[in-house]
Amino acid sequence: MGIEPTWPAWKAGTLPLSYTRTEKNSKDWVRVVNAEHEFALSAGKCLAVANGEGVVRFPTPLLRKTGGCALNGAAWCVGSQGMNSLLLTGGRVIDPASNRDEVTDVWVKDGKIAAIGHDAANAAPRDVKRLDVEGQVVCPGLIDIHTHLREPGQSAKETIATGSAAAARGGFTTIVCMPNTSPAIDNSGTVALIHERAASQSSVNILVAGAITKNLAGEELAPIGSLKRAGVVAITDDGHCVQNNEVMRRALEYAKMFDLPLMDHCQDYALVSEGVMHEGYWSIALGLRGWPAAGEEMIVGRNILLAEATGARVHCQHISTAGSVSLLREARKRGIPISGEACPHHFTLTDAAIAGSERFWQADGAGLLTERQGIAMPGWPAYDTNFKMNPPLRSARDREAILEGVVDGTLEIVCSDHAPHCDYEKEVEFDYAPFGITGLETELTLSLMQLYHTKRMDLPALISRFTIHPARLLNLPKGTLEIGAEADITVIDPDREWTLEPGQTASKSRNCPFFGWPLRGKATATIVKGRVVWAEQFAAQPAAMAH
Numbered sequence: 239m240g241i242e243p244t245w246p247a248w249k250a251g252t253l254p255l256s257y258t259r260t261e262k263n264s265k266d267w268v269r270v271v272n273a274e275h276e277f278a279l280s281a282g283k284c285l286a287v288a289n290g291e292g293v294v295r296f297p298t299p300l301l302r303k304t305g306g307c308a309l310n311g312a313a314w315c316v317g318s319q320g321m322n323s324l325l326l327t328g329g330r331v332i333d334p335a336s337n338r339d340e341v342t343d344v345w346v347k348d349g350k351i352a353a354i355g356h357d358a359a360n361a362a363p364r365d366v367k368r369l370d371v372e373g374q375v376v377c378p379g380l381i382d383i384h385t386h387l388r389e390p391g392q393s394a395k396e397t398i399a400t401g402s403a404a405a406a407r408g409g410f411t412t413i414v415c416m417p418n419t420s421p422a423i424d425n426s427g428t429v430a431l432i433h434e435r436a437a438s439q440s441s442v443n444i445l446v447a448g449a450i451t452k453n454l455a456g457e458e459l460a461p462i463g464s465l466k467r468a469g470v471v472a473i474t475d476d477g478h479c480v481q482n483n484e485v486m487r488r489a490l491e492y493a494k495m496f497d498l499p500l501m502d503h504c505q506d507y508a509l510v511s512e513g514v515m516h517e518g519y520w521s522i523a524l525g526l527r528g529w530p531a532a533g534e535e536m537i538v539g540r541n542i543l544l545a546e547a548t549g550a551r552v553h554c555q556h557i558s559t560a561g562s563v564s565l566l567r568e569a570r571k572r573g574i575p576i577s578g579e580a581c582p583h584h585f586t587l588t589d590a591a592i593a594g595s596e597r598f599w600q601a602d603g604a605g606l607l608t609e610r611q612g613i614a615m616p617g618w619p620a621y622d623t624n625f626k627m628n629p630p631l632r633s634a635r636d637r638e639a640i641l642e643g644v645v646d647g648t649l650e651i652v653c654s655d656h657a658p659h660c661d662y663e664k665e666v667e668f669d670y671a672p673f674g675i676t677g678l679e680t681e682l683t684l685s686l687m688q689l690y691h692t693k694r695m696d697l698p699a700l701i702s703r704f705t706i707h708p709a710r711l712l713n714l715p716k717g718t719l720e721i722g723a724e725a726d727i728t729v730i731d732p733d734r735e736w737t738l739e740p741g742q743t744a745s746k747s748r749n750c751p752f753f754g755w756p757l758r759g760k761a762t763a764t765i766v767k768g769r770v771v772w773a774e775q776f777a778a779q780p781a782a783m784a785h
């Protein structure tokens with residue numbers, strides 16, 4: 239604190255990335271730094287500006303040009319100066335939307351993709367900021383269409399700010415938040431509230447899914463037309479499921495009229511009743527109430543019939559059973575407008591995990607992880623509530639079917655179902671704990687481990703599940719690196735070995751079963767509209783940054 243950094247150290251710490259940080263010294267001024275300039279601020283005024291060579295200039299024209307600085311007590315912000323041009327060099331550029339897979343450069347200008355190819359470096363200005371991504375993958379920004387941000391109403395679990403920070407760390411440039419907030423997102427006012435908060439507090443794009451029915455109660459349709467006008471990209475009662483088939487039919491007719499995809503959390507209430515884990519061997523052995531596979535398949539079947547009858551697009555959320563996968567596969571073959579998504583926990587874990595780590599590694603977990611030097615195999619007790627989610631972890635056969643569904647495109651989208659809960663809520667008996675786990679920071683990694691490193695899928699196919707497929711479902715002009723597209727980019731190191739520890743998560747909650755796991759593959763930089771919103775160098779080198 240208060241010690242001036244030497245510029246070489248700065249360069250080592252920040253490289254050519256645009257980022258800001260502050261430091262307050264004893265003279266009560268604040269230093270705000272991004273990749274190119276350092277601003278010294280005091281009482282709302284900018285005292286000086288320095289660049290990388292240590293040249294000090296007095297501000298105004300530069301600051302005006304760059305968006306200026308504001309200092310209000312402890313709060314501050316700095317314009318996105320220097321963020322309008324960036325050259326990513328030497329990465330393997332994979333864009334499934336345009337069938338591109340080659341080692342080359344990408345030039346980003348004014349938030350858009352300006353050039354790709356070996357002439358990109360020539361086209362870019364000589365003093366352009368460079369991000370050397372050799373040996374890494376550069377792909378369209380990842381999209382997660384299923385997250386719970388808990389705002390408004392449950393900000394002890396997560397907020398738009400913390401949820402978006404977790405998304406950025408996970409490599410996601412766009413996330414879609416679910417409407418089961420408090421109040422529910424079933425009217426245009428709440429949609430506007432989220433858009434407004436996202437604009438000021440989120441580092442990634444936040445899109446909103448509106449409710450199908452008022453207060454997600456499954457009885458009366460929400461005002462779907464006004465939700466559409468307010469900007470929702472889909473409707474869903476996620477967390478709940480419309481049980482009345484007539485209400486569902488009307489919802490689909492409205493959704494079709496307004497060209498909105500309808501996403502459904504598939505759960506037959508009567509069949510599932512009070513079930514807390516997959517109904518099978520382990521639910522009996524552990525004495526927990528079962529959530530039968532048919533409870534999901536019944537509604538998937540209903541949705542197929544109604545999609546066929548209405549011609550409306552239905553997307554089945556977090557598919558967990560082998561039966562659902564075969565229903566969807568057969569329906570899609572017949573050309574019915576239906577699709578499905580898979581979550582990494584369903585294609586990584588099984589219900590045996592609820593019997594504790596020892597049983598899991600002996601049974602369904604055998605061969606899942608390769609032991610790594612210095613890292614113990616993860617351990618957890620029986621009845622650990624971080625393995626409780628809805629739909630629940632299923633059998634090994636179901637897990638295999640989900641993997642096959644993602645590979646053959648029956649489940650064309652991978653998503654997190656990021657569902658944060660406070661420690662005190664999860665630290666209760668299994669029966670009483672809320673369903674759900676956080677997932678934004680481990681989603682890409684687990685997908686790489688289970689689908690790419692197992693050689694089930696190549697990288698372009700896997701990346702399409704996070705980019706062009708979700709973009710198409712929601713009619714978004716995203717998920718591609720075409721020239722002129724918004725420069726939402728994710729940089730991935732598919733082979734990076736790492737672990738996620740509870741103290742490192744950006745989420746406000748820690749209900750994640752994958753802490754301490756020997757993980758492989760991760761996002762190393764997340765770029766939204768040409769701006770680096772997160773990059774590994776910063777997280778990995780806190781000492782170099784601290785001074």
Ligand SMILES: [Zn+2]
Pocket residue numbers: 476477478503555556628629
């Ligand atoms: Zn759900």
